[in-house]
Amino acid sequence: MARVVVDVMLKPEILDPQGKAVARALPGLGVEGASSVIDVRIGKRIELTVDGEVDAATLAAVEELAHTLLANPVIEDYTVRAE
């Protein structure tokens, strides 16, 4: 079995309120150097376990799945890779 990973992120121009809320919480942790964090964006990592080897056809199929359902290209960017 092999794994294909789809990473999904909101497009840069789409506000990520979740990331903003986390960014606001970070300075309160008292971690030295945390003040250098100026922005947080939160996305999704989707792991697809596939039967057999990952070849070009598998990646093409996952690409289509990503474009059709796993990500919404109107608001999200995604990458597909074998891992």
Added chain:
Amino acid sequence: MSARVGVVTFPGSLDDRDAQRAVRLAGGEAVPLWHADADLHGVDAVVLPGGFSYGDYLRCGAIARFAAIMGPLVDAAREGMPVLGICNGFQVLCESHLLPGALVRNDHLHFVCRDQRLRIESSGTPWTSGYAPGQEIVVPLKNGEGGYVADERTLDELETEGRVVARYLDVNPNGSRRDIAGISNAAGNVVGLMPHPEHAVETLTGPSTDGLTFFTSVLRALTGLSAPVPA
């Protein structure tokens, strides 16, 4: 004979019964449709109700878009059947590409539940023909992911083509671009909006009865009668 308006129930739909009731109060026949149905049972129009279809997993409306009933529904919508998506239904319509743009998490992160004042910007759709253009109404709004977003070109297109159907007044409750509460497709038969007209059809339970006109409008459109003269 009264027109038959289907209301689709997905796993996780909440407002399907209220939508059916609104159809009946408006004088129509409400036809319950099931997400796994392979056809539309000959209905004349369809309401996609509010709720949390498939638990809002992945993205709101993303999985509902691939329900069995959505195939014939998308075909019928493209052929001109009136379709109204309310809240989660609006999200399903965007995910189905029947409407442009998307709904994202409210900019303030909180779930919002309030009686919301709106301005009806277009009475050119079968769902809003009974309203006067510019008419102000109050209906409940309740959502966590109701921020309407689209690229600037799409937003400009919606504005110039008169496809912004309703706009938020007083406050922008969720960060929607240009205060947009609802939009239509180019033909006008497909309308999506975040606020809930089906919860404002009776004085006993709603803040007003302003929402009923969505349902009386479509019934008039379907039975071929002209839209009523607004009061």
